[in-house]
């Protein structure tokens with residue numbers, strides 16, 4: 125496809141990710157009027173870094189030349205009219221107060237060319253409030269001043285100068301509007317070359333939305349102390365390639381030190397609101413067992429425990445506190461190994477682990493030695509928390525209660541699931557095909573453990589005080605029937621090492 129209007133010919137088009145067919149960029153210099161200022165200098169730097177020849181236009185020739193020298197030999201300084209006359213694409217980056225006057229000065233030189241207006245029609249000091257001119261927006265005013273032979277495109281109103289000038293990836297989209305589709309695509313191509321993601325957002329009149337959005341973003345920057353907030357368009361173009369899979373794991377900050385009787389669901393919901401994180405369908409909330417146990421009153425002062433003879437004997441062998449060993453016995457079905465320093469037991473719930481999960485870390489023992497037991501029924505605890513969080517958030521969730529467990533054949537502890545709700549603890553992929561069409565015979569994934577392990581990377585084991593994490597993007601099978609953790613536990617008859 126190709127066309128030539130004025131000095132800018134559009135000869136080629138190419139695919140740009142999700143965003144469809146965009147035009148190839150013409151060679152030739154690009155003018156930045158106001159390139160001595162914040163946005164213009166950032167734009168000139170980015171254009172220069174992308175290999176473009178740039179003309180900085182200024183009201184003051186010396187100022188233009190001095191600014192150009194900051195960038196290097198491919199950037200020149202000129203008067204506004206000379207810069208406009210020398211280039212086929214002209215960016216306008218001056219304050220709204222100078223908008224009409226600057227456009228009038230370049231009207232003649234701009235005929236047949238593309239002018240990219242970045243102006244936000246703000247009249248300080250109330251810049252956090254949308255102010256649009258009677259004509260609808262600054263871009264329409266520009267088109268009116270320049271006349272029909274100039275193709276006005278509007279862009280960049282929502283990209284902060286600092287971000288643009290950083291040379292790094294910009295985590296925001298550019299809304300590009302214009303009445304000439306080819307000019308819009310050409311500008312989008314140029315923005316793509318600068319590493320900016322953009323969308324054709326409709327006719328030039330729609331520039332009103334982008335111009336107005338800047339005041340909205342200024343408000344958001346102030347209110348949430350964000351460094352140059354931007355906008356992102358979500359959704360995916362039909363037939364676009366699937367985006368790469370990703371997983372996010374976020375610790376929830378600001379939770380209180382839990383105590384017996386606290387409402388976990390309410391506390392987590394409040395902390396999520398405070399940190400600006402909104403739960404989404406399919407999120408998995410992972411909570412450390414200790415927080416659940418504390419709320420359920422599972423702390424035991426050791427002074428209240430009378431060790432039995434069995435406990436005394438096992439304690440002597442394991443060289444451990446007899447009261448702790450008594451609790452290990454009460455919490456277990458059987459002791460599987462007792463050696464100095466270690467007791468491995470089968471917990472009431474069927475998990476095989478050290479000390480029946482009894483732990484003294486992160487438990488207040490300042491007045492009297494105290495330990496913490498696992499929740500009475502971790503699956504039930506997970507179900508209750510899930511019900512509370514779902515009722516408050518209105519989205520479908522899964523909940524995992526996690527603890528750090530050792531592994532029989534490997535050193536080091538790993539976060540593992542001890543109770544689940546809303547997800548199947550195992551992900552059975554048998555019967556699916558591999559890359560070559562071969563049917564998977566034995567692939568059953570311990571997905572609840574995998575998610576718990578990922579969450580433990582941010583939940584922390586020490587004094588972090590962040591017992592809850594939200595895991596987003598994990599592939600798991602929902603479990604409306606709430607079968608619980610049982611599927612993860614190897615049945616005794618399949619224990620090859622007993």
Ligand SMILES: NC(=O)c1ccc[n+]([C@@H]2O[C@H](COP(=O)([O-])OP(=O)(O)OC[C@H]3O[C@@H](n4cnc5c(N)ncnc54)[C@H](OP(=O)(O)O)[C@@H]3O)[C@@H](O)[C@H]2O)c1
Nearest residue numbers: 158160161162163182183217218219222243244281284285
């Ligand atoms: N800053 C941003 O983050 C940002 C982001 C998006 C959009 N924008 C838009 O981009 C445009 C430029 O913003 P900016 O922050 O870069 O502005 P700026 O630094 O204050 O000014 C840019 C340049 O405009 C020229 N200018 C012409 N007449 C002027 C006048 N009456 N008063 C002041 N300067 C005048 C000056 O260049 P000479 O003296 O060399 O002529 C100045 O260096 C604005 O329309 C703004 O809404 C800015």
